[in-house]
Structures are given as C-alpha cells and as structure tokens.
Amino acid sequence: MIHQYSRNGINIVLDVESGAVHILDDLPYKILTYIDEENIAAECPAIVYKELTGYSDSDISFAYSELYSLYKKGMLFSKRDYNIPLQEEYPIKALCLHISHDCNLRCGYCFADGGDFMQGRKIMPYEVAKAAIDFIVARSGARKHLEVDFFGGEPLMNFDVVKKTVKYARSLEKEKNKEFRFTITTNGLLLNDEIIDFINSEMGNVVLSLDGRKKVNDSVRKTPNGKGSYDIIVPAFRELVKKRGGKEYYVRGTFTAQNLDFSKDVIHIHSLGFDQVSVEPVVLDKDNPMAIKKEMLPVIFKEYDELADKLITLRKKGDFLNFFHFMIDLEQGPCVIKRVKGCGSGTEYVAVTPDGDIYPCHRFVGNSRFIMGNVMNGFDTDKKISAEFAECNVLTKPECEKCFAKYYCSGGCAANNFNENGDIKKPHEISCELEKKRIENAIYIKAVEALQK
Amino acid sequence: MKFVKTLTSGSLKSSACKGGCGECQTSCQSACKTSCTVANQKCENEKNK
Numbered sequence: 001m002i003h004q005y006s007r008n009g010i011n012i013v014l015d016v017e018s019g020a021v022h023i024l025d026d027l028p029y030k031i032l033t034y035i036d037e038e039n040i041a042a043e044c045p046a047i048v049y050k051e052l053t054g055y056s057d058s059d060i061s062f063a064y065s066e067l068y069s070l071y072k073k074g075m076l077f078s079k080r081d082y083n084i085p086l087q088e089e090y091p092i093k094a095l096c097l098h099i100s101h102d103c104n105l106r107c108g109y110c111f112a113d114g115g116d117f118m119q120g121r122k123i124m125p126y127e128v129a130k131a132a133i134d135f136i137v138a139r140s141g142a143r144k145h146l147e148v149d150f151f152g153g154e155p156l157m158n159f160d161v162v163k164k165t166v167k168y169a170r171s172l173e174k175e176k177n178k179e180f181r182f183t184i185t186t187n188g189l190l191l192n193d194e195i196i197d198f199i200n201s202e203m204g205n206v207v208l209s210l211d212g213r214k215k216v217n218d219s220v221r222k223t224p225n226g227k228g229s230y231d232i233i234v235p236a237f238r239e240l241v242k243k244r245g246g247k248e249y250y251v252r253g254t255f256t257a258q259n260l261d262f263s264k265d266v267i268h269i270h271s272l273g274f275d276q277v278s279v280e281p282v283v284l285d286k287d288n289p290m291a292i293k294k295e296m297l298p299v300i301f302k303e304y305d306e307l308a309d310k311l312i313t314l315r316k317k318g319d320f321l322n323f324f325h326f327m328i329d330l331e332q333g334p335c336v337i338k339r340v341k342g343c344g345s346g347t348e349y350v351a352v353t354p355d356g357d358i359y360p361c362h363r364f365v366g367n368s369r370f371i372m373g374n375v376m377n378g379f380d381t382d383k384k385i386s387a388e389f390a391e392c393n394v395l396t397k398p399e400c401e402k403c404f405a406k407y408y409c410s411g412g413c414a415a416n417n418f419n420e421n422g423d424i425k426k427p428h429e430i431s432c433e434l435e436k437k438r439i440e441n442a443i444y445i446k447a448v449e450a451l452q453k
Numbered sequence: 454m455k456f457v458k459t460l461t462s463g464s465l466k467s468s469a470c471k472g473g474c475g476e477c478q479t480s481c482q483s484a485c486k487t488s489c490t491v492a493n494q495k496c497e498n499e500k501n502k
Binding site: 015017018020021022023027062067069070073074078083084085090093143145147151181185207278280327329331333334335336337339342343344348349363408443446451 | 455462466468469470471472475480481493495496
C-alpha cells in the first residue's frame with residue numbers, strides 16, 4: 001500500500017509497510033496511478049505511453065524503471081511479510097498518577113468535569129501515592145525506565161505529596177535498578193520559585209496548559225469566580241522555561257469549535273517565547289457547542305496546512321518552533337512493535353486515582369466498568385481488562401489495516417474510540433481524519449527541509 | 454536517481470526483529486493526553502544506540 005499526495009508542488013509518496021518516503025517528479029508521480037500493486041510488471045504498461053502525452057517515451061521508460069527499482073528493493077508497494085510479536089500481558093511501566101482530583105480552574109471543556117472526574121473533589125493521600133510507586137516497581141518486570149506523570153485536576157494543589165512521592169521513588173532506584181522519569185501537567189496558577197525549582201530539578205518533562213491568545217484562553221480557562229487565567233500563568237510559564245536549562249517542556253493548549261483559527265494560537269504562544277508547543281483538538285460530547293464536528297474538518301485541514309507553512313517560514317529564518325503533532329522521526333523513530341501497540345493504555349500504562357483505583361488510563365477514570373484493581377489492595381490487576389486492551393492494536397482493527405497512517409497513530413486513542421463508538425477498537429472518525437492530516441503535514445515539512453539542504 | 458529523491462528507505466521491517474524492548478516513553482506521557490501519536494517517540498533500545 002502506498003499513500004501519495006502533493007503539497008505546494010511537492011509530490012510525496014509514503015510506502016506504508018516499509019516506512020519509506022520518496023519525493024517524486026511529476027512524471028513518476030503520474031505513472032504511479034497506472035500501477036496495479038498486485039501485478040507489477042518489469043516493463044512500463046503500454047497505457048502509460050498512450051495517456052501521458054507531453055513526455056518522451058525514453059523519460060517514461062526511465063521514470064518507470066526507477067519506480068520498479070524501488071519496488072524490487074522493498075521501498076514501494078511493499079508487503080508486510082514478517083510477524084510482529086505481540087503479547088497478552090506486558091510489564092506496567094508508566095503511571096498517570098491522579099495526585100489531585102481537585103482543580104483551581106473551571107475550564108469549560110474539561111474532560112475531568114472540573115477536575116474531579118465525577119468522583120468528588122479529593123487529593124491523593126501520601127500512602128496511596130507510595131503504594132502506587134510500589135505497584136509500578138513490582139509490576140514493571142525487567143523494564144528499567146519507569147514513568148510517572150503527576151496529573152489532575154491540578155497536581156500542584158497537592159504539591160507536598162508530589163515532593164514526598166518523588167523522594168520515595170528516588171530512594172528505590174538503586175536497590176531496584178530502576179530509573180524514574182517524572183512529568184507533571186499543570187495549569188500554572190500555583191507556580192512559585194520553590195515549585196519551579198523543584199519541577200526543573202526533578203521533572204524530565206513539564207506540560208504547561210495555555211490555550212493561546214488571551215481572549216481565547218480566558219474565554220475557557222477561568223478561575224471559579226469567572227476570571228481569566230492568562231495574565232497569571234504566562235509570566236510564571238516564562239520564568240519556569242527560562243530557568244529550565246533546555247530540559248523538555250511543552251506549552252499545551254486545546255482548540256475548540258470557538259477557535260478553529262488555532263494556528264494563530266500556536267504562533268501566539270511562540271511569540272511569547274516558547275518554542276515547544278502542542279495545541280490539540282478538544283475532546284467533548286458531540287452535543288457540546290465547543291465540540292469539533294465533522295463539517296468543520298475542511299476548515300481545520302486548512303488551518304493545519306497554514307500552520308505547517310508558517311512553521312517552515314519561521315524555521316527558515318532561524319526561528320525554531322516545534323509543534324508536537326508535526327514531530328515525526330522518519331529514521332530513528334519507534335520500532336514497528338511500538339507503532340502497532342500504541343500508547344499502551346491498560347497494558348503498559350495505567351492511571352491511579354486518589355482512592356488507589358487502577359484504570360487503563362486517565363481518560364477512563366470515572367467509568368467503573370474499567371476499574372482494574374486498587375493499589376491499596378495488592379498489586380494484581382484484572383487480567384480480562386488488560387487482555388482486552390492488549391488485543392486492541394492496529395492489527396486487530398479492520399479500519400486501520402487499510403489506513404496509511406496506521407504506523408504513525410497506532411490506531412488512535414482507545415478512550416476516544418470508546419466514548420464515540422462504545423468500542424475501544426472502533427476508531428473515532430474525526431480523530432482519524434485529523435491525525436492523517438497532521439501526518440501528511442509532518443512528512444511534508446521533512447520533505448521541504450530536505451529539499452532546502 | 455533522476456526523477457526520485459528518497460527521504461528514507463524505511464526501517465519498519467528491520468525494527469520488527471530488533472525492537473520491542475519497551476524502554477521508550479509512553480506516548481501519552483509526553484504532551485498529548487487526549488490523542489495518540491507514536492511516530493515522534495524516540496527509540497531507547499540500547500542495541501540500536
């Protein structure tokens with residue numbers, strides 16, 4: 001299977017099964033449409049000479065021979081002729097630790113219903129956090145790198161437990177031969193010098209929530225008394241990033257139906273001095289006025305195209321901007337096994353709530369059907385649920401098998417799938433369309449940069 | 454090649470036998486939390502370094 005598309009005069013071909021990517025002149029690009037991938041001949045089909053007028057026979061013959069050479073080398077129309085080893089059970093190596101089911105913002109689109117995940121406002125006691133650390137150490141087998149993301153609600157509302165949990169986990173590293181990588185996702189309202197220094201010292205990555213332009217941010221990300229958060233958080237985020245010393249961070253926003261011109265928000269965040277930006281489509285019930293609907297896709301596609309063009313222009317001027325969803329590693333990226341398995345929710349990655357309940361990921365918290373266990377009651381988890389998630393991969397989803405993006409998105413978000421279709425294996429159509437567009441742009445940016453060299 | 458520039462020859466097939474160590478970052482721990490993107494994750498397999 002191949003995927004071919006053109007942007008701004010650049011013809012791009014992705015060979016899906018090998019991962020090869022080619023830039024083609026117009027002639028071979030046109031010839032591709034005449035090739036039957038189930039019956040590829042060594043000689044160019046006669047119809048190509050007849051129909052592609054304006055090209056010499058020798059050029060057509062030569063262009064075809066180049067395509068045929070790629071085919072013979074397994075870089076075009078390749079087939080998956082190998083097994084991808086998958087298991088029914090995996091070591092658990094990543095935790096989304098819901099350190100606080102309380103929040104000091106009331107964002108209009110919050111999938112956690114104001115931070116409490118419809119479970120009442122709570123903060124995680126240290127005993128639960130400690131048990132969660134013991135749980136991941138016990139269940140991680142031979143995995144060395146263990147990931148813990150402090151999540152909420154707003155995790156800084158329980159900062160003392162964050163600190164104690166990090167200290168406890170670090171105390172186990174040498175003895176257990178583990179390396180903890182901590183991340184935190186914060187709205188920034190409670191940041192101060194002490195917290196910034198702690199985050200910059202201990203967190204391998206920090207996700208800073210800001211939606212973009214002041215008007216856009218403050219129309220949704222409000223305090224409980226209805227005031228906007230922009231003026232408080234932007235100076236704090238700048239201070240944090242300035243003192244971060246080059247360590248990883250993202251300023252992360254959400255776009256909704258109310259700001260479909262979100263490329264302006266990405267550029268605005270960049271203009272504030274941030275070069276690592278992620279702005280994502282909102283996740284909401286389709287009846288919500290802020291939800292992204294199918295009829296909005298053409299506008300969003302155009303916006304992603306414009307953002308890619310803006311990013312290329314900025315970089316050409318030496319002004320670097322990284323947009324999370326346009327990041328792609330064509331050479332040294334993840335192995336195909338990872339690409340098939342995806343995010344690992346319910347298998348390698350789980351969420352733990354303030355009560356100690358274990359869920360397949362943060363997006364399932366609050367749905368009791370998905371409770372896998374409780375860290376206060378031992379470290380066993382429901383094998384049926386983990387098997388259900390292990391079975392949910394690109395190879396088991398019929399819609400994914402035919403999709404060019406399958407090794408880049410890995411079959412999408414299980415929670416989006418479940419919330420839309422009641423089935424973790426049935427892809428969420430809008431998410432698929434958006435992801436395909438982002439991947440096209442990610443590869444396009446690579447192509448432009450390669451041609452500029 | 455005259456008409457074709459190859460950006461990458463693709464390594465998915467070879468990664469099937471060398472991969473699967475599980476040491477790389479969980480994608481949702483990076484910056485998304487509401488979508489799924491794996492192609493931007495770094496390989497952390499010691500054998501591939």
